[in-house]
Amino acid sequence: MNRLSAFFILITASILIVTGCGKEKKQREFAQNTIVYDTQLPNNEAMAKYLADCNNNYFNHPKNRFASKTRATDFEKATPPKDAKKYVEWKKAIGDEWLFAGMTEKSIAAYDEAIKKAEAEKIKGDLLDEIKYMKAVAYMRLGEQKNCIALHTAESCIFPIQQGGWYQVTDPTKVAVDLWLEILKENPDDLTSMFLLNIAYMNLGQYPNGVPAEYRINPEEFKSSYDIGRFVNIAGNLGIDFITASGGVCVEDFNNDGNLDIIASGWFLNEQVKVMFNNGDGTFKDVTETSTLKGITGGLDMKCADYNNDGWMDILIPRGAWWNDFGKLPASLIRNNGDGTFTDVTYETGLMEHLYPTQASVFADFNNDGWLDIYFGNETRRDTEKYPCELFLSDGKGKFKNVAKEAGADILCFAKGVAASDYNNDGYMDICISSQGTENFLLRNDTGKNSGKIKFTDVTKEAGVGLPIKSFPVAFLDFNNDGWQDLTIQTYDAENCDYDNAAEYFNKPVKGEYSILYKNNGDGTFTDVTKEMNMQVAMTVMGLSFGDLDNDGWMDIYSGTGTPNYTSLVPKRMFRNNEGKSYQDITHSGGFGHLQKGHGIGFGDVDNDGDQDVYEDMGGGYEGDGFQGAFYENPGISGNNWVSLQLVGVKANKSAMGSKVKITVENADKSTRDIYVEVTNGGSFGVNSNRLEAGLGKAVAIKAIEINWLGPNQKQIITGVPMNSFVKITEGEAAFEILPLKCYKFAAMPMDTMMMHHGHQM
Numbered sequence: 236m237n238r239l240s241a242f243f244i245l246i247t248a249s250i251l252i253v254t255g256c257g258k259e260k261k262q263r264e265f266a267q268n269t270i271v272y273d274t275q276l277p278n279n280e281a282m283a284k285y286l287a288d289c290n291n292n293y294f295n296h297p298k299n300r301f302a303s304k305t306r307a308t309d310f311e312k313a314t315p316p317k318d319a320k321k322y323v324e325w326k327k328a329i330g331d332e333w334l335f336a337g338m339t340e341k342s343i344a345a346y347d348e349a350i351k352k353a354e355a356e357k358i359k360g361d362l363l364d365e366i367k368y369m370k371a372v373a374y375m376r377l378g379e380q381k382n383c384i385a386l387h388t389a390e391s392c393i394f395p396i397q398q399g400g401w402y403q404v405t406d407p408t409k410v411a412v413d414l415w416l417e418i419l420k421e422n423p424d425d426l427t428s429m430f431l432l433n434i435a436y437m438n439l440g441q442y443p444n445g446v447p448a449e450y451r452i453n454p455e456e457f458k459s460s461y462d463i464g465r466f467v468n469i470a471g472n473l474g475i476d477f478i479t480a481s482g483g484v485c486v487e488d489f490n491n492d493g494n495l496d497i498i499a500s501g502w503f504l505n506e507q508v509k510v511m512f513n514n515g516d517g518t519f520k521d522v523t524e525t526s527t528l529k530g531i532t533g534g535l536d537m538k539c540a541d542y543n544n545d546g547w548m549d550i551l552i553p554r555g556a557w558w559n560d561f562g563k564l565p566a567s568l569i570r571n572n573g574d575g576t577f578t579d580v581t582y583e584t585g586l587m588e589h590l591y592p593t594q595a596s597v598f599a600d601f602n603n604d605g606w607l608d609i610y611f612g613n614e615t616r617r618d619t620e621k622y623p624c625e626l627f628l629s630d631g632k633g634k635f636k637n638v639a640k641e642a643g644a645d646i647l648c649f650a651k652g653v654a655a656s657d658y659n660n661d662g663y664m665d666i667c668i669s670s671q672g673t674e675n676f677l678l679r680n681d682t683g684k685n686s687g688k689i690k691f692t693d694v695t696k697e698a699g700v701g702l703p704i705k706s707f708p709v710a711f712l713d714f715n716n717d718g719w720q721d722l723t724i725q726t727y728d729a730e731n732c733d734y735d736n737a738a739e740y741f742n743k744p745v746k747g748e749y750s751i752l753y754k755n756n757g758d759g760t761f762t763d764v765t766k767e768m769n770m771q772v773a774m775t776v777m778g779l780s781f782g783d784l785d786n787d788g789w790m791d792i793y794s795g796t797g798t799p800n801y802t803s804l805v806p807k808r809m810f811r812n813n814e815g816k817s818y819q820d821i822t823h824s825g826g827f828g829h830l831q832k833g834h835g836i837g838f839g840d841v842d843n844d845g846d847q848d849v850y851e852d853m854g855g856g857y858e859g860d861g862f863q864g865a866f867y868e869n870p871g872i873s874g875n876n877w878v879s880l881q882l883v884g885v886k887a888n889k890s891a892m893g894s895k896v897k898i899t900v901e902n903a904d905k906s907t908r909d910i911y912v913e914v915t916n917g918g919s920f921g922v923n924s925n926r927l928e929a930g931l932g933k934a935v936a937i938k939a940i941e942i943n944w945l946g947p948n949q950k951q952i953i954t955g956v957p958m959n960s961f962v963k964i965t966e967g968e969a970a971f972e973i974l975p976l977k978c979y980k981f982a983a984m985p986m987d988t989m990m991m992h993h994g995h996q997m
Contacts, residue, residue, distance in 0.1 A: 272582060282567060282579040283530025289564060290504035290532070299561045301503075303858045307332035307341075319356040323349045327366050334369070334801070337859020339377045346370040364421070368428075371414035372801050375431060378408035378438060383831075387476065387863055389468045394806040394828040395457050396437035411435050419450060426737035427802055434804055434830065452740050459824035461811055463785055466825050466849065466867035469981055473519050475511050476863040480854040481777070482506070483537035483594075484864070485922040486837030487548050488513075489571060493961075493976040495839045495924055499852055499864060500534035500552060502594075504564075507532055508552070512575075513841065517982040527576040531567060536835060539922050540598035542607050543633060544889040547571035548925065555592035556614060556651075557856065562592025566611070585635045591622040595919060599655035599664040600888050602682055602689050603946045606631045607888050612650025612668050621647050624668065628689065642689040646676050651727065652779075652919035656711035656720045657893065659759055662948040664893050666691065667700070669709045669724055669919070674701035679759075700724065700761050703748040708779030710918040712790045713911045714768075715815035718897065719757045720913065725750035725776035729798045732775035736796075736805045745773040750794070752818075769817045774808050779918035782838030782847045784825075786875035786930030788900075788910040789814055793849065795833025795920065799856030804830040807851070829853065831862040835921035840879060840928050843978045845959055846871045847928055852921070868981060876934055876958045880927040881974065882914055885966040886947040890914070890925050893945035900934035907938060931958055940964070 270288045273281050295302045297309035310329045316322045330345030346366050353363045381404040383391040390399030402408055415432040419425060433452045436442040443454050470476035479501030489496045494513035500506065510526040511519045523529065534552035542549050550569040555562025565587050570580045581587055586609075595612030602608070606629035613622040623645035627635035639645035648670035655664045663680035670676060677698045678691040695701050700722060707727030711720040728735070731747030738745045752770045753761035765771050770792075778795025785791075789812035796805040806828035810818040822828045827849075835852040842848065846869040853862040878898070882891035891914045898910045910929060917923030931937070940953045944966050953971055956962055961974040 272587065274582065278579045278582070279527055279531065282581060283532075285565075286504050286532050287530065294504050294558070294561055296561065299558065301558065301856060301858070303332050303336035307336055307338070319352065320358055320362070323353045323356075323358055323362060323366070326352065327362070327369070330366070330369065330373070334373050334376065335857035335859055337380075337857075337861075339373050339380060339859070343370060343373045343377070346373065367414065368418060371411050371418060371428075371431075374407045374411035374414060375435060376801050378402060378404070378411060378435070381407060382438070384478070384862065387471060389471060392830040393468065393826055394434070394437075394804075394830050395442070395823065396434070398440065400438070401440040402438045405439055408435050408438050412439070416447075423449070426741055426743060427733040430733075430737035430740060431802065431804065456740050457823045459819070459821045461813070461819040461821055462824045463811055463821045464825070464870035464872040466827065466869060468826070468865045469868050470850075470864055470866035472982060473866060474521070475519055475850070475866055477509050478854070478861040478863050479506055479509075479852060480858070480861050481535055481832055481834045481856050482852045482854065483534055483552070483835035483921060484837045484850055484852045485537050485539040485550065486839035486841065486850050486924050487539050487922060488924070488926075489548055490575060491547065491573075493974060494843065495841045497837075497850055498537065498539075498550065499835070500537050501854065501861070502533060502535040502554075502556070502856070503858065504533040508534065515977060515979065517842065517979045522575065525575060527578070528569070531569070531579060533564070534567070535594035536596070536920055537922060538596055538598055538916060540607050540892055540916070540925075541888070541890040542568065542598065542609075542629065543570065544606065545573070546889060547573045548890070550577065551596060551598070551609065553593045553596045553611065556594035558592055559616060560619065562614070563590045564592070565590055566593070566596065580633075584633055586627065588637060589625055589627070591625070593650065595650045595653040595668070597653045597655045597666070597919070598916070599893055600946055601626065601655075601664050601680060602628060602687070603663065603948070604629075604631065605884070605886055605888055605946050607890075607892060609635060610644070610653055610655065610666055612646075612648075612653040614649050614651075615647045616649065623647055624650055626689075638689060642691055643693070644678055644691045646678075648673055648676065651707040652709040652724075654709045654711050654919050655893070656913065656915065657895070657945070658711060658720045658722070658755060660719065662945070664945070667709050667711065667722060667724070669706035671706060671727065672704065674704065675706055675709070675724055694759065698759060698761055699763075700753055702763075703751055705748050708776055708919045710779055710781060711913075711915070712781050712792075713913070714752070714790050714812060715754065716789065716909065716911050717757070718909070718911050719755035721755045722753040722761060723750065723779070723792065724753070725774075725779055725794060727775050727777065729775060729800075732798045732805065733800065733802045735773035736775070736803075739773045747773065747775075750774065750776060767817075769819070770810065772808060772820065775803070775805060778833045778836045778851065778920040780836040780838055780921050780923055781917060782849070782923060782928070783930040784809075784811065784847060784869060785873040786846055786877045786932070787812075787814070787873065788908070788930045788932045792818065793827065793836055793838075793851075795836055795851055797832035797855065799832070799860070801855075801860070803832070806830060807833045827867065829865055832856070832860065836918065837921045837923055838917060838928075839924035840926070842868075842981055843961070843976045844871060845877045845879070845978075846873075876931040878929055878931060878937060878956065878958055879961045880929065880940070881961070881963045882927065882942065883963065883965040884944060884946070886949075887944040887966055888946065891944065891966070892925070895943045895945075896927060896929075897941040898929055898931070899938045899941070900931050901936045901938050902933065903935050908932075908934070934958065
């Protein structure tokens with residue numbers, strides 16, 4: 236058994252302890268959420284108090300594997316074992332928890348004590364090897380903390396590391412290099428250690444020549460088949476590089492000024508939701524305090540939509556994912572008041588009924604009544620009570636009711652992603668659920684065949700979309716522009732993540748599953764086209780979204796990768812759509828290969844220049860693994876045309892969510908081409924702008940825009956729309972409005988701030 240396998244077995248064992256395998260009743264007695272929601276307090280205060288109480292009296296329990304500080308302290312309070320081997324294991328456990336808590340130097344001290352005791356007692360084998368391995372990981376992490384975080388630059392952790400990301404505080408990483416070399420002498424086939432050694436040398440500015448040839452990644456591996464231009468991470472310039480653990484993001488216009496704002500979350504219950512309004516001049520303003528959301532915390536993901544049809548985008552924050560019995564937490568439905576403030580309306584809308592662990596949710600109008608409903612994909616474990624998925628229908632008066640059981644949508648699974656789209660073009664929104672560890676689910680919406688009464692049918696097997704088994708994010712997108720929504724279900728294989736990532740760069744066989752791209756055949760079935768589309772890439776994916784980076788009219792895909800383990804430094808992957816014929820990996824040419832854990836992703840034209848920029852929430856699953864978010868500015872080198880559409884529903888839901896659009900353009904040779912887009916949040920982890928930002932390639936004119944409004948299912952054709960413009964189209968109105976949105980350049984980083992970010996003093 237190699238060290239990496241031992242590491243995963245130890246992690247798995249800790250999970251089993253926490254989830255109460257064989258001790259279910261005892262676990263649930265102390266893990267049951269009995270926190271009281273105070274209905275006498277104003278909405279936001281009531282939810283803020285509830286979340287704080289949950290954090291203090293519920294989450295921070297030594298049996299919760301993500302409460303690392305509490306666990307470390309609890310371990311240290313225990314009486315040291317008298318047995319030598321158990322003492323070493325105890326010290327190692329303390330070191331692990333301090334590492335996960337972010338107290339890296341304390342973890343190193345604990346590992347040193349464990350090694351000293353083991354050597355004195357002549358304890359050898361896997362246990363000692365594992366402690367030395369974790370010590371190398373700790374020194375690697377210490378280097379990240381002292382450089383990538385404390386002295387953060389635009390190039391920090393962008394793989395392969397360029398000069399701007401080279402470390403200034405080098406001692407911890409030099410120690411890590413020595414430890415990796417020692418480990419590789421004992422196990423020269425340890426691909427994960429080999430990969431991490433290359434990263435360490437890159438951070439020291441010594442790659443490639445400094446890396447021993449037998450361990451070196453060939454620089455040819457970083458070549459991309461297409462050069463889309465470098466997307467520079469300018470989050471620091473704009474002050475939106477706030478540090479969170481894993482979390483979600485919404486890139487959306489929340490104050491209706493025509494400029495896209497950014498709202499982001501971190502998943503721990505002591506992490507404040509951040510609200511950043513776009514000033515429309517290349518800068519952002521932190522309005523968290525004045526937004527009245529102070530105390531609203533937590534959330535591994537976020538969704539936004541206009542749930543009450545008042546013309547203002549609202550927010551949904553699901554909570555509790557991965558936390559098992561400690562995740563019995565409500566989602567927050569947050570109403571946009573239209574004056575820069577927000578109100579938590581979870582209780583008054585009936586959503587406090589939802590108290591199951593989840594991050595998977597989606598807004599859609601499932602019964603075509605013109606009001607958005609909410610579907611939650613909940614996490615059911617095999618060894619505890621069942622948490623069925625939930626479907627909350629809107630009554631159009633501000634209330635929601637769970638009708639999942641009668642609708643046939645109360646699926647029992649460990650749901651990690653949920654997406655909604657009308658895949659069979661019958662006018663009703665269907666649901667895809669990724670189920671970690673079992674086959675996935677495709678639920679066909681048969682409401683139209685059921686006299687308007689909500690009904691779903693599980694058609695997974697006949698559609699052929701059950702795989703991959705170890706799945707996570709999911710998204711519907713029409714990658715080949717044929718008018719039928721295709722589907723990608725991406726894999727999360729934590730056990731094989733680090734090995735497979737390294738194997739990809741060393742050209743070795745992988746052990747885990749590949750993500751799958753399914754082509755919609757237009758007859759209710761799908762075909763796996765992953766290999767022929769050049770998407771068969773080993774990656775463990777959490778975040779997922781899509782957009783059109785170069786405005787060529789073909790949807791590109793961005794995958795945020797990693798696991799909670801500190802060894803999971805897995806480059807994010809960006810894939811450019813090559814006219815629907817194949818995907819090109821542009822990760823490295825575009826500068827998207829961030830090594831930190833990638834979660835919520837949002838595409839949006841934030842500077843109103845006609846091309847999409849990308850925000851990604853970074854940070855891991857442990858308390859000590861927070862990291863700065865990244866914002867990639869689109870260099871806009873394609874020269875392609877575009878149009879940005881703001882659709883306003885009347886009979887359809889106000890934000891036109893789920894409505895489909897066909898844009899017919901004319902080319903220079905007088906030929907025509909159809910481009911298909913849908914109003915959607917994007918992928919299942921993060922939120923794209925609700926505006927339809929459609930690339931038109933080298934088209935010379937827009938001949939027609941055909942809209943199929945979801946709900947009434949009525950087609951509307953608009954002509955005369957100019958290219959390279961922002962256009963507002965209201966359902967049923969022949970005339971359209973050109974929006975006078977201002978294009979601007981992002982602000983440069985002030986010199987004093989730049990010096991601080993680069994670790995210099997003025």
